[in-house]
Every structure is written in C-alpha cells, then in structure tokens.
Amino acid sequence: MNWYSLIFGTLSWSQLPQNPIAWFGACCVLLGGLVVLGIITYNKFWTRLWKEWLTSVDPKRIGVMYLVVAAIMLARGGVDALLMRAQQATSVGDSQGILTAQHFQEIFSAHGSIMIFFVAMGFMFGLINLILPLQIGARDVAFPFLNSLSFWLFAAGAVLVNVSLVLGDFSAAGWLAYPPLSELAYSPTVGVDYWLWSLQISGIGSLLSGVNFLVTIVRMRCKGMTYMKMPMFVWSVFGAMWLVVVSFPILTVTLALLALDRTAGMHFFTAGFGGNMMMYVNLIWAWGHPEVYILILPAFGIFSEVVPVFSGKKLAGYTSMVLSIMAIVALSFLVWLHHFFTMGAGADVNAFFGIMTAVIAIPTGVKIFNWIFTMYKGRIRFTTPMLWFMGFVVLFTLGGIAGVVMAEPPADYQLHNSLFLVAHFHTMIVSGVLFGYFAGLTYWFPKIFGFRLDERLGRRAFWFWLFGFILAFGPLYVLGLMGATRRIDHYAAATGWQGWFIIAAIGAVLIACGFITQIMQLVHSIKCRNDRRDTTGDPWNGRTLEWSVVSPAPFYNFATLPVVEQRDPFWYSKGSQLLKQETYEDIVMPKNTSAGLIIAGFVFLCAFGIVWHMWLLVGIALLGAIITVLVRVFSEETEYVVTASEVERIERMHTI
Amino acid sequence: MNGIMNDMKKDSTTVFGFWVYLMTDFVLFASLFAVYAVLHANTFGGVGGKDIFNAPFVLIETIILLTSSFTTGLALLAAKAGKKWWVLILLLATAALGAAFVSLEFSEFSTLVLEGHRWTQSGFLSAYFTLVGTHGLHVLIGLLWMVALMIAIIRHGLTQPNMRKLLLFSLFWHFLDIIWIFIFTLVYLFGLL
Numbered sequence: 001m002n003w004y005s006l007i008f009g010t011l012s013w014s015q016l017p018q019n020p021i022a023w024f025g026a027c028c029v030l031l032g033g034l035v036v037l038g039i040i041t042y043n044k045f046w047t048r049l050w051k052e053w054l055t056s057v058d059p060k061r062i063g064v065m066y067l068v069v070a071a072i073m074l075a076r077g078g079v080d081a082l083l084m085r086a087q088q089a090t091s092v093g094d095s096q097g098i099l100t101a102q103h104f105q106e107i108f109s110a111h112g113s114i115m116i117f118f119v120a121m122g123f124m125f126g127l128i129n130l131i132l133p134l135q136i137g138a139r140d141v142a143f144p145f146l147n148s149l150s151f152w153l154f155a156a157g158a159v160l161v162n163v164s165l166v167l168g169d170f171s172a173a174g175w176l177a178y179p180p181l182s183e184l185a186y187s188p189t190v191g192v193d194y195w196l197w198s199l200q201i202s203g204i205g206s207l208l209s210g211v212n213f214l215v216t217i218v219r220m221r222c223k224g225m226t227y228m229k230m231p232m233f234v235w236s237v238f239g240a241m242w243l244v245v246v247s248f249p250i251l252t253v254t255l256a257l258l259a260l261d262r263t264a265g266m267h268f269f270t271a272g273f274g275g276n277m278m279m280y281v282n283l284i285w286a287w288g289h290p291e292v293y294i295l296i297l298p299a300f301g302i303f304s305e306v307v308p309v310f311s312g313k314k315l316a317g318y319t320s321m322v323l324s325i326m327a328i329v330a331l332s333f334l335v336w337l338h339h340f341f342t343m344g345a346g347a348d349v350n351a352f353f354g355i356m357t358a359v360i361a362i363p364t365g366v367k368i369f370n371w372i373f374t375m376y377k378g379r380i381r382f383t384t385p386m387l388w389f390m391g392f393v394v395l396f397t398l399g400g401i402a403g404v405v406m407a408e409p410p411a412d413y414q415l416h417n418s419l420f421l422v423a424h425f426h427t428m429i430v431s432g433v434l435f436g437y438f439a440g441l442t443y444w445f446p447k448i449f450g451f452r453l454d455e456r457l458g459r460r461a462f463w464f465w466l467f468g469f470i471l472a473f474g475p476l477y478v479l480g481l482m483g484a485t486r487r488i489d490h491y492a493a494a495t496g497w498q499g500w501f502i503i504a505a506i507g508a509v510l511i512a513c514g515f516i517t518q519i520m521q522l523v524h525s526i527k528c529r530n531d532r533r534d535t536t537g538d539p540w541n542g543r544t545l546e547w548s549v550v551s552p553a554p555f556y557n558f559a560t561l562p563v564v565e566q567r568d569p570f571w572y573s574k575g576s577q578l579l580k581q582e583t584y585e586d587i588v589m590p591k592n593t594s595a596g597l598i599i600a601g602f603v604f605l606c607a608f609g610i611v612w613h614m615w616l617l618v619g620i621a622l623l624g625a626i627i628t629v630l631v632r633v634f635s636e637e638t639e640y641v642v643t644a645s646e647v648e649r650i651e652r653m654h655t656i
Numbered sequence: 657m658n659g660i661m662n663d664m665k666k667d668s669t670t671v672f673g674f675w676v677y678l679m680t681d682f683v684l685f686a687s688l689f690a691v692y693a694v695l696h697a698n699t700f701g702g703v704g705g706k707d708i709f710n711a712p713f714v715l716i717e718t719i720i721l722l723t724s725s726f727t728t729g730l731a732l733l734a735a736k737a738g739k740k741w742w743v744l745i746l747l748l749a750t751a752a753l754g755a756a757f758v759s760l761e762f763s764e765f766s767t768l769v770l771e772g773h774r775w776t777q778s779g780f781l782s783a784y785f786t787l788v789g790t791h792g793l794h795v796l797i798g799l800l801w802m803v804a805l806m807i808a809i810i811r812h813g814l815t816q817p818n819m820r821k822l823l824l825f826s827l828f829w830h831f832l833d834i835i836w837i838f839i840f841t842l843v844y845l846f847g848l849l
Contacts, residue, residue, distance in 0.1 A: 274698030
C-alpha cells in the first residue's frame with residue numbers, strides 16, 4: 001500500500017461526473033451550498049446560527065432543523081422523481097429517453113432511499129421533536145444531548161447522499177439494494193457503499209432517537225397524565241418508537257453485514273461461498289415492514305389531533321384508537337414475508353403471512369371509522385389541515401384496499417414487482433404519511449413560529465398535490481394491471497403504455513407545482529407574518545397542553561409544570577378561569593453543546609473514508625469520535641439555571 | 657430546583673434509558689445469532705465448527721469473563737459502601753480479566769487466520785467471525801469505558817455522576833456476559849456436538 005492509496009484510497013479525478021445531467025446535479029449541490037454559505041456570511045448570521053441553532057439541544061430548534069433538512073431532501077428526491085417520469089414518458093420504441101439505463105437506475109435508487117430515510121423519517125422526527133414534549137407537559141426530552149446527536153447523525157447521512165452526486169456514483173441496486181446485485185461482483189463502484197453508509201449513519205441516529213422518545217414518554221409525562229390520558233399523537237409516537245427500538249437494530253446488522261461482504265470480502269449474501277442472499281431479503285424486510293408503520297403511525301396520530309379540533313368534538317373511540325395502534329405495532333412484525341411471496345417459501349408460509357397482512361386492515365379500518373365518527377355531527381372547519389385529512393382518508397382507503405388485494409398470495413404472484421405495487425405503496429406513503437405530516441406542520445406551525453401559515457396558498461398547494469397525486473399514480477395502477485413492471489427504463493411502443501406514462505408525468509409536474517406553492521406559502525407567510533400572528537397561544541381552539549402556553553413556545557416550554565386530570569386537559573380548563581401562576585421558580589435547563597455536531601462530523605468523515613477506502617482518514621476520524629464521546633460523557637457542567645425572575649420576565653413579556 | 661427532572665428521577669431515567677439501549681443491543685445480537693444459525697452449515701467445503709473449536713480454550717475464556725462479572729459486582733458493592741480504593745482495585749481486576757479475554761479471543765482469531773481459515777473462506781466463517789467479533793468489540797468498548805471511569809473516580813471520587821456511570825457500566829458488563837453464555841452454548845457447544 002503506497003502513501004497515495006493510504007490517504008486518498010480509490011479516489012481519483014475520474015470519479016467526477018461523466019454525463020451532462022450528472023454534471024448539472026453536481027453543480028446544483030455545489031452552487032446551492034455556496035449560495036447558502038454566502039447568504040449566511042453576508043447577513044453575518046454565523047455566530048447566531050452556531051449559538052442558537054447548530055449547538056442547540058432545545059427539541060423545538062432541533063425539530064425545525066430536521067424539517068429544513070427534510071424539505072431540502074424532498075426537493076432532491078422530487079427532482080429524481082421528475083427525471084424518472086420524464087424518462088418513462090419518452091423512452092419508448094426507437095427513443096431512448098433522456099437518461100442512460102445506468103443513470104436511471106441510480107436515480108430510482110436514490111429517490112426511494114432519500115424519500116424514506118431523509119424525507120419521511122426527517123419530517124417525522126422533526127414534528128415529534130417540535131410537539132411531543134409540549135403535549136406531555138415536559139420541558140425537554142429525557143436525553144437532550146442524545147437528541148442533538150441523533151439529529152446530526154441524520155444530517156451527516158443526508159450530506160453523504162449528496163456527496164455522491166459530486167464524487168463517484170450512487171447505488172443502482174434499488175432502494176433496498178438486494179444482493180447479489182448489490183455485492184461487489186455486480187456493483188463494483190462506490191455507489192452501494194454510499195448507500196450503505198448514509199443509511200447506516202442516519203439509521204443509528206434514528207435508533208438513538210427511538211430510545212430517547214420512548215424513555216421520554218414513559219418517564220417525563222406531567223403529573224396526572226396517565227397512559228390513558230395521553231393525547232393520541234403521543235400514543236402513536238409511543239407505538240412508533242417501540243417499533244424503532246425493536247426493528248432498527250436489525251437494519252444496523254443487515255447493512256453492516258452487506259458492508260462486510262463488500263469491504264472485507266465476507267460471504268453473508270454472496271451468490272457463492274455459502275452465502276445466502278434470501279437471508280438479506282428476510283432481514284431487510286424484518287426491519288422494512290415495521291419501518292412503514294413507524295412512518296404511518298405518527299401520521300395517524302396527527303390526524304387524531306387535527307380531526308377533533310376542527311370538528312369541535314372529542315375524538316371518538318379513544319380506547320379503540322389506542323388498541324388499534326398497539327395491534328398494528330404487534331402485527332407489523334408478523335407480515336414481512338408479504339414483500340416476497342414469490343420467493344417460494346411454500347403455500348403454508350405464504351398463507352400465514354397473507355392472512356396476517358389482511359388482518360392489519362382491521363385496526364386501520366377502526367381508525368378510519370373513528371375519524372369519520374369524530375366528524376359526524378361536528379362543527380367542521382375546513383382549514384388546510386382538515387383538507388389534507390379529507391384527501392388522505394379517500395386515497396389512503398383506496399390504497400389500503402389495493403394492499404389487501406396484494407395480500408392474497410395468488411394475486412400477488414401477478415402483481416409482484418409491477419407498477420400496481422409502486423402505485424400502492426406511493427398511495428400509502430404520499431397520501432398517508434406525507435399528507436399527514438403536511439397537516440401536522442400546518443397545524444403546529446403557529447406554536448413554533450408564532451404565526452399561522454397562509455391559508456389561501458395552503459389550499460392551493462393541497463389541490464395541486466391531490467390532483468397531481470391522482471394523475472401521477474392512478475395510471476400506474478392501470479399500467480401495473482397491464483403488465484408494466486417497475487424500474488423499466490425502456491419499453492416497446494406496441495405495449496400501448498406511453499399515453500398512461502405521459503399522464504403520470506403530468507401528474508408529477510402538478511405535484512412539483514404543489515411543492516413550489518408550499519415554498520411560496522412559507523415565504524409569503526414569513527413576509528406577512530404580522531397579519532397572522534398568534535397572540536393567544538391557541539389559534540385553532542385546541543384541546544391539548546401545547547396550546548396552553550404562548551406562541552412561540554418559550555424554550556423551557558412551561559413556567560410551571562402542568563397537572564392533568566383528564567383527557568384534552570386544555571379544552572376542559574377553558575370554561576373555568578385558570579389562575580395565572582404568580583410565583584415563579586428557578587428552572588434548570590441543559591446547556592447547548594457542540595459535541596453532537598462534532599461527533600457526527602467525525603462519523604461522517606469515517607463513513608466517507610470507508611466508502612473510498614481511505615484508511616488513514618477512517619482511523620483519525622474514529623479516534624476523534626471516540627475522544628469527543630468520552631469528553632462529553634465525562635463533562636460535569638452540562639446544565640444551567642434560569643432564575644425565577646428571568647422566567648417571570650419572559651412570561652410577562654408575552655402576557656402583555 | 658425544578659429542572660426538566662429532579663436529580664433522583666434523572667438518575668433512574670438514565671438507568672431506564674440504558675436498559676432500553678441494552679434491549680436494542682439484544683435485538684442486534686439476536687439478528688447476528690439468526691444469521692449464524694442460517695449460515696452455520698454453509699462451510700463451502702472448508703472447515704466447520706467441529707474442526708476449529710477448542711473446548712478447553714473456550715471454557716477458560718468463559719471462566720475469565722464470568723469472573724470479571726463477579727468482580728464488577730463486588731466493585732458496585734464497594735462503591736455503595738463508599739470505599740473508593742476498593743472500587744478502583746476491583747475495576748482494575750475487571751479490566752485485567754477483560755483484557756485477558758480479549759487477548760485470548762484475538763489469539764484464537766489469529767490462529768485461525770494463520771491456518772488459512774479466514775472469514776473470506778465461507779459463509780460459516782464470515783458469520784462466526786462477525787458474531788464472536790461483535791461481542792469482542794463490545795468487550796473492547798467496555799475496557800475503554802472502564803479506563804475512563806477509573807480516571808474519573810480517581811479525579812472526582814465516588815460522586816453521584818460517577819456512581820451512576822459505574823452502575824451503567826456494570827449493567828453493560830453483565831449484559832456482555834449473558835451474550836457470551838449464548839455464544840458459548842449456541843456457537844461452541846452446539847458446534848462441537
């Protein structure tokens with residue numbers, strides 16, 4: 001090993017992008033980064049950014065940072081989606097479309113990985129950070145520093161994905177990188193390594209978050225808030241975090257084993273030498289199926305908050321909602337095999353997993369009915385969050401029915417790997433998960449920023465998304481039934497598919513318009529924030545504790561920790577004039593720390609080093625990470641006191 | 657004082673959080689055990705467990721690790737009695753035993769590699785090295801933790817934070833013992849049958 005390969009590993013000039021579209025992507029990343037850095041420097045924002053945001057351990061700040069990263073990654077994944085739609089709409093017969101086959105494969109792999117790991121997960125943890133401590137009447141999460149570390153690991157993973165646009169390539173093996181295709185023999189470039197390590201880093205971040213929020217819910221609820229008095233969002237997060245804690249270690253192992261195969265020459269999933277590639281598929285879905293419930297449960301929780309508030313009624317069937325969440329948690333570990341009925345595990349095994357899959361429709365149906373019962377005879381206000389719910393309830397039910405169809409193994413043999421499947425899971429993830437998070441974002445936005453989002457543009461964005469979605473994915477159901485398989489970069493004109501693909505592409509453009517409208521909504525709302533400022537702390541006539549404090553919520557959340565006697569405590573305290581607390585006390589809060597950012601930075605360098613076999617860098621970065629962890633763990637002064645008079649000053653400032 | 661939690665609750669929350677982390681580590685090892693179970697017969701014409709496992713050697717490793725668990729327990733008792741130097745001596749003993757375990761495992765691995773049975777040879781050897789090696793890596797991390805803990809105790813004495821860290825460490829160390837019992841039984845004993 002010479003000095004060059006010790007330092008630079010396999011990296012060389014030839015790893016820069018090779019075709020115009022890839023060049024454009026790389027330039028976007030670099031220019032985008034430079035513009036952001038320039039704006040920060042021009043506005044002399046660095047000190048504030050560092051002190052108040054990057055090193056913050058306040059979950060509300062961390063939540064906002066999660067949302068920012070998720071939004072950027074949504075744009076990136078969205079561009080990937082547009083390229084895929086453009087390719088499939090044009091690449092028919094003699095035309096080869098706009099992308100090479102290899103590039104097309106990289107793009108759909110990146111699209112799936114980014115949308116799940118960096119958009120949906122980021123959005124979810126962002127919203128949980130923003131609102132969960134407020135909802136349970138707590139001042140912070142159980143482990144504030146760990147929370148910051150989780151975020152930075154997530155961000156480091158996101159950065160690593162985007163580095164692959166500039167240096168080297170990305171995985172072309174699909175979003176779950178099945179072997180043997182993802183093994184070194186068939187994917188010899190660094191693409192799969194980028195995929196592996198960006199997911200590994202952010203996955204460990206998610207695992208730590210899962211532990212953190214699980215402990216937060218178990219240990220930090222305010223006085224009187226027994227389990228059966230928790231808001232439904234808290235319940236849904238509780239269920240999701242159980243799933244994170246139990247399923248993410250499996251992902252960690254699976255990714256590590258594939259990395260060992262590729263980097264250390266082991267034979268876990270190789271085609272020869274006694275490897276077993278179907279074991280990979282089992283392992284990845286033993287994590288992967290719970291993962292989709294990790295994403296959807298918090299969305300269910302959000303709707304369970306939004307629907308009662310905008311219907312002016314309490315949630316129908318609280319107990320059955322709780323039971324259905326926990327039933328979904330349990331069942332989600334018993335269905336993973338439905339992702340590969342065609343593996344040939346035998347009729348009995350397929351029958352078992354088919355039945356379990358169909359059974360999941362029952363608790364989900366319970367929830368759908370409960371939301372509709374909540375609306376029944378309610379005084380419904382059709383605000384943007386409510387529109388997202390209405391869109392969700394229709395599309396999600398249809399997508400769910402498609403899911404039950406595919407749960408039958410004989411039908412699945414026909415539909416497996418077809419665009420019908422692609423349409424199904426996009427219905428669940430986009431109109432289920434994403435619509436839910438958009439509703440939650442609109443609903444809780446004033447609590448975090450102190451002003452509401454613009455309704456008019458919000459509605460417009462919703463209609464763009466709704467019709468865009470129907471146009472983009474309706475045709476895919478049809479195409480799937482016509483026999484179109486997923487991930488095709490080219491097809492014959494005689495198939496007659498092109499018309500449908502063009503409709504789907506139009507739908508994708510409408511969705512992009514929806515996203516742009518949301519950005520406009522955000523910009524407009526910030527510009528005219530004084531028109532929609534929330535002076536009461538309770539802009540929607542809410543029911544739960546987060547609306548009992550001023551907007552934006554102070555960094556300590558509650559000057560006095562609340563005591564709860566029933567569900568929807570804030571709602572029932574509204575009639576009686578609450579005595580405003582006159583005496584304040586000292587509050588001990590965790591100090592900001594840069595340790596999470598530094599550790600994640602070292603972990604990023606370590607992962608980058610492994611991708612390029614730069615072993616010197618790996619050693620140094622690992623050492624740096626270990627030392628930073630030790631310094632942090634053994635440092636004593638991690639808290640400070642907010643004096644009673646300071647708390648009083650902040651509280652009075654808001655009440656005037 | 658009225659922080660995000662009071663001190664008592666904070667300590668017990670940390671311990672609970674650490675238990676939850678240990679459970680995630682259990683799932684991690686469970687996955688590795690499952691992988692080993694699938695691949696243990698996939699020797700691809702190379703050596704199998706019977707050919708490479710050495711029962712007396714593994715028994716010595718096991719006794720060393722179990723003894724180190726015992727000394728950790730004693731260290732915790734000494735800490736509760738407030739005997740700082742006993743804590744340090746017992747931690748040192750634990751560290752020495754842990755280091756002995758790691759070096760024995762290292763010699764076992766290096767012997768295998770020198771005999772030409774590398775992890776690149778078969779699915780079985782990959783799974784074996786990874787499962788046992790992951791446990792060894794945990795022990796190594798435990799050793800590092802112990803050194804840092806001893807330094808902290810020498811500098812600040814048996815303060816509340818140090819007591820908490822000692823308790824967490826002992827949980828971790830016992831956990832590694834339990835994992836080792838599974839490895840001893842499922843990998844070595846079953847492999848030698």
